[in-house]
Amino acid sequence: MAAERRNPPAVSALASDSLAFSLLLAARLIAAVRSGKSLTQALGTLGGESPAARAAAQDVTYGSLRRYGCGEFVLGRLLTRALPHPEVEALLLAALYRLHTRPDSAYMIVDQAVAAAGELAGGAFKGLVNGLLRNYQRQRHVLQVAMADDDEATQQHPRWWLARLRRAYPDRWPGIVAAGNGQPPMTLRVNQRRIEVADYLARLQAAGLCARSLGGQALVLDRPMPVDALPGFADGLVSVQDAGAQRAAELLAPVAGQRVLDACAAPGGKAAHLLEAADVDLLAVDIDAVRTRRVEDNLRRLGLTAKVTPADCCATEQWWDGQFFDAILADVPCSASGVVRRHPDIKYLRRESDIRGFVRIQAEILDRLWPLLKAGGKLLYATCSVFPEENRAQIDAFVFRQPDARRLIEEELVPQPEHDGFFYALLQKAA
Numbered sequence: 001m002a003a004e005r006r007n008p009p010a011v012s013a014l015a016s017d018s019l020a021f022s023l024l025l026a027a028r029l030i031a032a033v034r035s036g037k038s039l040t041q042a043l044g045t046l047g048g049e050s051p052a053a054r055a056a057a058q059d060v061t062y063g064s065l066r067r068y069g070c071g072e073f074v075l076g077r078l079l080t081r082a083l084p085h086p087e088v089e090a091l092l093l094a095a096l097y098r099l100h101t102r103p104d105s106a107y108m109i110v111d112q113a114v115a116a117a118g119e120l121a122g123g124a125f126k127g128l129v130n131g132l133l134r135n136y137q138r139q140r141h142v143l144q145v146a147m148a149d150d151d152e153a154t155q156q157h158p159r160w161w162l163a164r165l166r167r168a169y170p171d172r173w174p175g176i177v178a179a180g181n182g183q184p185p186m187t188l189r190v191n192q193r194r195i196e197v198a199d200y201l202a203r204l205q206a207a208g209l210c211a212r213s214l215g216g217q218a219l220v221l222d223r224p225m226p227v228d229a230l231p232g233f234a235d236g237l238v239s240v241q242d243a244g245a246q247r248a249a250e251l252l253a254p255v256a257g258q259r260v261l262d263a264c265a266a267p268g269g270k271a272a273h274l275l276e277a278a279d280v281d282l283l284a285v286d287i288d289a290v291r292t293r294r295v296e297d298n299l300r301r302l303g304l305t306a307k308v309t310p311a312d313c314c315a316t317e318q319w320w321d322g323q324f325f326d327a328i329l330a331d332v333p334c335s336a337s338g339v340v341r342r343h344p345d346i347k348y349l350r351r352e353s354d355i356r357g358f359v360r361i362q363a364e365i366l367d368r369l370w371p372l373l374k375a376g377g378k379l380l381y382a383t384c385s386v387f388p389e390e391n392r393a394q395i396d397a398f399v400f401r402q403p404d405a406r407r408l409i410e411e412e413l414v415p416q417p418e419h420d421g422f423f424y425a426l427l428q429k430a431a
């Protein structure tokens with residue numbers, strides 16, 4: 001695969017610690033997402049900006065994307081014609097987001113947005129950016145009243161997504177939407193092979209960092225920080241993993257000596273947790289060869305070993321040695337609708353028609369893996385989706401197709417401030 005093109009370090013008249021520079025970088029990232037690129041891909045194309053400049057740009061980008069619908073609503077009202085320059089439109093979205101979060105600095109924000117516009121399209125849209133943002137300031141209250149009737153702008157999710165949530169969760173959908181629009185917490189998984197949770201908590205406190213236990217191996221920090229600032233991170237004392245994701249190893253509850261398959265393993269968070277929990281013989285498979293290297297890196301840092309194979313888990317004839325597994329984790333590809341606060345780009349990228357495709361591949365993965373499980377063995381099906389088609393309905397259909405499958409536990413974790421959204425179904429094969 002061709003390497004992703006990286007931009008050279010931004011050549012710009014703007015100071016790299018200025019808001020204008022952050023808005024300019026954010027505009028490039030937002031425009032890339034609006035054109036169909038994932039945020040991960042877009043971030044990979046940034047050049048040699050300083051970590052501080054990247055962090056500031058990411059802050060504006062994530063915030064703007066989380067406010068899905070709001071900026072578009074304002075542009076729809078204030079632009080008399082579509083702009084021929086996607087990065088200028090994205091710059092307006094970034095500036096509108098900043099105006100929303102820092103209304104007291106409006107004058108400076110407009111000024112900086114105009115400076116950023118000077119770096120795009122030869123500066124041809126400086127006047128338009130200035131005029132539109134000032135117009136927004138004047139009409140702000142009227143626009144907010146008008147916005148109250150627009151579902152996408154008030155709930156900050158695509159219309160089709162909201163309709164599905166309302167159908168599936170008639171009472172709980174507002175909480176799910178609110179969690180999806182919020183900032184995710186930074187949660188750690190303490191490596192139980194290396195240190196006790198209470199001892200790691202003490203190490204954090206000694207380093208002046210605040211955290212609290214969420215049960216099991218999970219500790220939530222009171223504010224996110226770079227992993228390098230975490231005591232013992234490089235030595236494998238902890239990993240970053242959402243508390244909901246940590247339920248996988250707890251539910252599968254591996255036992256020493258078992259042969260375990262993690263069929264969709266990359267980047268390896270759940271595989272590592274399984275290995276920290278018990279001395280199992282783990283085979284980690286993932287279709288994405290680049291991502292499987294991240295599994296290897298993660299296991300190396302944590303001092304864990306597994307066999308890691310890049311392969312399509314459905315093509316079992318290519319990688320299965322014919323020995324049955326005691327336990328299988330199928331953490332299948334899905335809409336990722338339960339982790340939208342961490343990946344707000346999916347509000348832009350996902351289409352309703354994608355769900356059918358995910359359901360099909362999930363069913364195929366289940367059908368292909370089930371024969372590899374020994375009688376009496378357990379398979380844990382996992383998604384980070386909140387859509388029932390990928391969750392309970394998928395498992396209902398599977399146990400209907402497989403009379404030797406028994407549902408032991410089903411857990412629906414809807415997204416909450418403390419954890420992302422996950423669905424788990426623990427299935428057992430008849431002995």
Ligand SMILES: C[S@@+](CC[C@H](N)C(=O)[O-])C[C@H]1O[C@@H](n2cnc3c(N)ncnc32)[C@H](O)[C@@H]1O
Nearest residue numbers: 264265266267268269270286287288312313331
């Ligand atoms: C939800 S992620 C897995 C996260 C991982 N279990 C963890 O905890 O770090 C789903 C993964 O499935 C992989 N995948 C998708 N289709 C696959 C297939 N047919 N065979 C194997 N892996 C697949 C994707 O590459 C992706 O890494």
